[in-house]
Amino acid sequence: MSTVKQAPNREVQAVKAPAGRWWIAAAMALGAVVVALLLPNVAGGDVGGMTHYMGLLAANQPWNLLLFMAVPVILAETLAITELVVLFTQGACQPWVRALNRWAGFIAGPWFLSITVYLMKNAVWPLTSGGAWHGAADAIAVGFYLAGVVPLVGITLIELGLIGGVTQRSRMKLHATCVGIFLVAAHVAMIFGMLDPTLLGWQPSHLMPGGETMPGMTH
Numbered sequence: 001m002s003t004v005k006q007a008p009n010r011e012v013q014a015v016k017a018p019a020g021r022w023w024i025a026a027a028m029a030l031g032a033v034v035v036a037l038l039l040p041n042v043a044g045g046d047v048g049g050m051t052h053y054m055g056l057l058a059a060n061q062p063w064n065l066l067l068f069m070a071v072p073v074i075l076a077e078t079l080a081i082t083e084l085v086v087l088f089t090q091g092a093c094q095p096w097v098r099a100l101n102r103w104a105g106f107i108a109g110p111w112f113l114s115i116t117v118y119l120m121k122n123a124v125w126p127l128t129s130g131g132a133w134h135g136a137a138d139a140i141a142v143g144f145y146l147a148g149v150v151p152l153v154g155i156t157l158i159e160l161g162l163i164g165g166v167t168q169r170s171r172m173k174l175h176a177t178c179v180g181i182f183l184v185a186a187h188v189a190m191i192f193g194m195l196d197p198t199l200l201g202w203q204p205s206h207l208m209p210g211g212e213t214m215p216g217m218t219h
Contacts, residue, residue: 021160021162028109032114036114042059042063042064044059044064049196049197051134051137051197053193075108075152076179082098082100086101087172109154109156112152112153113149134197135201136200136202137197138192138197140189144185145185148185151185152182154174154178
């Protein structure tokens, strides 16, 4: 009789645990969105002849550089390095390595979700509605940068046990794949963000008679 009673209990626990984790994920997402909507606009104004990606990082120094670039990249590099340690030691690493990997995964998703919502509100929508993109390089840089939200949120969901399969190996494989995708997207964004947008066809709207851009009059 005891075995018959315990089986339903285990079944109930297996159902309830994922539901609780989904609530945690929802709360983290809601908090990230609320923070993004409440923060003041520091996305930068006139960026001259640069891409808006570079304009964002150059404005409000050093805070924009730290918040939009340093923190996400440091979290991703921390995840990559600690995962390599776990793989090379075949799991026989120090407990703090796994803890560091886990906490970096927990923080990365909400942090970048907040960045994505913030930039959609303060950069992507105004630039799109005003037709102010600086050509293909500008759109590619910002697009790949914001695409990083998918793998980073995925990593957080893996840490919460919501995706990634039932085995530790399958979760580690998806975890490592997400880290790799984010690093590729971030580096593509950096390359196109640092590119002169005129090389991919963008032309400043206001030109002086000699063909040079009028200072402070680009869009």
